[in-house]
Amino acid sequence: MRENNISKGKYITIDEALSLIKSGDVIVTGLGAAEARDILSNLHRIAYRVKDVTVTTCLPQVPAEYFMNPKYKDSFRMDGWFYTGPMRKAQKNGNVSLIPNHLHLTAFKRQFHKKTNIYMGTATPPDKHGYLSLSLSNIYEKRILKEADLVILEINKNYPRTLGDVEIHISDVDYLVETDYPVPVLPDSEPNEKDLLIGKFIADRINDGDCIQLGIGGIPNAVAASLMGKKDLGLHTEMFTTGIMNLIKAGVITGKKKNFNYGKHVAGFALGTRELYDFLDDNPSIMMMDGYWTNDPYVIAQNDNQVSINTSLEVDLTGQCASESIGPMQFSATGGQADTAVGSQMSKNGRSFIALYSTAMVENKETGEREEISKIVPFLKQGAAVSLSRNDVDMVVTEYGVAELRGTTIAERVERLISIAHPKFREELLKQAKEFGIIY
Structure with a gap:
């Protein structure tokens, strides 16, 4: 890996990276699988000599000590654009906080608020021309990287070399x-009976030649x-999943009916199986874009x-979608839900689905027993974040059917949403x- 003369003198050890x-x-690190795993897993080792270091993340995969262990909270805090399980657990430590966001504005708004001193992420080894691929995410990585004072990349030959707008020259890396x-x-999470019912309701409303966006989880x-x-479905999505790969391999997604980026499969990041990563590697049909x-x-x-397809945790009878928090407890984030729902409805013949x-x-806090509750409710839980406003909701889907809400009155929404409760x-x-x- 080190034989490329153009990268000579740039390689350092984990300890040398920590010393910087x-x-x-x-610090900003990459989204999901693009985070700088080895550096962040060792970050707690310098807690004795640093204070008030901020690490900004999105969909982190590694439950690193620096934010999971409360004894390090004076040295490090994590600001997140999208929570995962470890972040949900660590938020009670008082050193983890959400950055409310629409995903397409993450880098733009963060740079307005805070200067990035260090960007650290992952990349493929440099090619003979000195170009690296940021591989599995370009939601904000390339944009932040350009503005950071210092850029450190973990080079890993196991990562796929993706194409689109993810290439950077080694001269831009410190x-x-x-x-x-x-x-x-x-x-891959195996769909259950409810997932399959919801999936069929949505699929019945998708036509040959439609361009789709799919979110994360069992329902998508x-x-x-x-x-x-x-x-001949098309693809313009935020997340590239294993399910999407299967549709491309089966000849369902071809992009041949797209009027924009004809024949290309457009995404912002990818997360899935090893088979997915092998499929992405050097695949010219896939554009991993900013x-x-x-x-x-x-x-x-x-x-x-x-067509956008996303999920929610709770929907009230007027159509407000709480997709990221359970009351005040942060569960995930808005992510690209509003971006894609609004964009889809602005599209000619476009549609947007929210599924739950x-x-x-x-658990009933009084009895300690588990009980079944409705996720379609008169009011969202106290403190719940509204991820998609009732002004922007289109169709809501449960295992009992589809409530079409576009252009409807409150009275009509109440009737339609109750019919799918x-x-x-x-x-x-x-x-x-x-x-x-x-x-x-």
Whole structure:
């Protein structure tokens, strides 16, 4: 890996990389599998000599000591654009906080607020021309990298060389750290019965030649599986998943009907199986583009027949979607939900779906027993964040059907959303809607 003369003198060790970090630094690392795993896993080792170091992350995969262990909270804090399981657990330590965002504006707004001292992420080894690929994410990475005072990249031959707008020249990198860990994978979650019902409801409303965006989780995976009979779908998405790869391999997604980026599969980042990464490697049909562009609603809208498919945690009877928090407890983030929902509806013949199960099992704090509750509710939980406003919601889907809300009144929304709630909650929801004055 080191034989390329153009990279001579740039390679340093993990310890040397850590020595470059000082108190008060603002560090940004890559999204998901693009984070600088080896450096961040060792960051806690310099806690004795630094204070108030901020690490900004998005969808982190590694439960690193520097933010998971509360004893390091005076030395490090994590600011996140999108939470994962480790962040949800660590937020109680008081050193983890969300940056509310629309995903396409993450880099732009963060740079307005805080100067990045160090960018650290992952990349493929430099080619003979001195170019590296940022590989699995360009939501904000290239944009932040250009503005950072110092750029450190973990070079890993196991990462796929993706194409699009992810190439950078080694002259734009200060230091390289040679690594050899396997790429983090996101196993395929097997769709359950509810997922498959929801997937079919959505697939029935997707036409041959539509251009799709799929989110993350069991429901989008079920949608992908339900689309296997479609023809010549296009792709303009934020996240490139294993389910999307399967549709391309099956000849379902071809891009042949796209009026924008004809024949190309457009995405901002990828996370999935090893098979997915092998598929992405040197694949000229895939454009891994800057998230500022990919997720811009006005760019999305240039695709005719654009369809967005995302999920939510809770929807109220007026259509407000709480997709990222359970009450005040942060669970994930808005991410690209509003970007893609709005952009899709601006598209010619475009549509947007928000999917969720009709119920959830939660612990009753008084009895300690688990009980079933409706996820379609008169009011969102106190403190819940509204990820998609009722002004921007289009279609809401549960295992009981599809509520088409575009252009409807509050009274019509109440009726339609109750019709896709679990049957055992419908009478009570109607009663509450009247008692609370949502309808009369």
